Amino acid sequence: MYQVIINHWGLSLGEIETINNLFHNYEVVEIEGRKNDEYASNLEIEFIKNVKYEFFSCISIEKWNVFVDVIKNIKKRRGNKGLKFKMTITDYIEDDGSNDHNIVDSSNSKESRNNEEVEIELLFYRRIIFLLGHKNQNEFVKGVERIEITIENMTEIFNQTNKFGASLDNEQIKKSNYNNPYSSQTKSFKEYKQWEEKIQLYVFVFDYDKRIWKAL
Numbered sequence: 001m002y003q004v005i006i007n008h009w010g011l012s013l014g015e016i017e018t019i020n021n022l023f024h025n026y027e028v029v030e031i032e033g034r035k036n037d038e039y040a041s042n043l044e045i046e047f048i049k050n051v052k053y054e055f056f057s058c059i060s061i062e063k064w065n066v067f068v069d070v071i072k073n074i075k076k077r078r079g080n081k082g083l084k085f086k087m088t089i090t091d092y093i094e095d096d097g098s099n100d101h102n103i104v105d106s107s108n109s110k111e112s113r114n115n116e117e118v119e120i121e122l123l124f125y126r127r128i129i130f131l132l133g134h135k136n137q138n139e140f141v142k143g144v145e146r147i148e149i150t151i152e153n154m155t156e157i158f159n160q161t162n163k164f165g166a167s168l169d170n171e172q173i174k175k176s177n178y179n180n181p182y183s184s185q186t187k188s189f190k191e192y193k194q195w196e197e198k199i200q201l202y203v204f205v206f207d208y209d210k211r212i213w214k215a216l
Contacts, residue, residue: 002026002058003048009033010041015074019045022067039133040081043074044088051091051125054155061148068144075140082135087147091126126200128154134208143206143213150204150213 004023008016009032020028036042049058056064075083130147134140204213 005029005046007031007033007044039084040078042084044086046088048090051093071144072141085132087130089128093123093125129203131205139208
């Protein structure tokens with residue numbers, strides 16, 4: 001499932017239709033938001049996807065570039081009154097009721113549930129939020145354009161972290177070191193598991209002077 005939630009206020013019918021048409025292949029939910037007196041328009045868009053898929057495998061870079069151009073054009077039409085923009089990437093994992101939340105089931109567990117109807121619960125796992133409220137056109141444009149870089153950097157970090165966890169989560173470590181609380185491998189394994197089980201939240205704001213998205 002790949003879902004797009006669009007929460008907006010002050011956008012024209014044509015602008016909303018353009019965004020909806022861009023994501024017509026996905027499940028789109030449209031919500032009319034509240035007026036914000038500080039800005040001419042508000043736009044919040046949330047992409048919801050399975051954590052096992054990278055963002056740019058769910059949305060092509062070509063489609064992303066079109067989306068960025070649409071956002072920049074909306075802001076340009078608002079002038080100095082501004083567009084308040086919020087973008088969220090929400091990752092979930094699927095829980096079938098078993099005790100382990102591995103993304104991929106083992107073949108044994110698949111066989112044991114072959115003839116059973118399994119109810120899948122979606123568990124929110126990670127949320128990345130980008131907040132952009134610059135009213136200056138150049139600052140806003142630079143911020144929108146650099147979201148892509150931050151997403152790619154975060155994806156690389158998550159991939160490296162997952163590799164680290166996979167290298168620790170094996171029977172040899174569990175048998176030889178897990179019962180030793182002073183083992184460096186045991187400590188790393190426990191810290192990784194504690195980190196993995198938390199709902200991860202990352203909030204970014206754009207620093208125009210440094211041309212980077214900074215984590216709050």
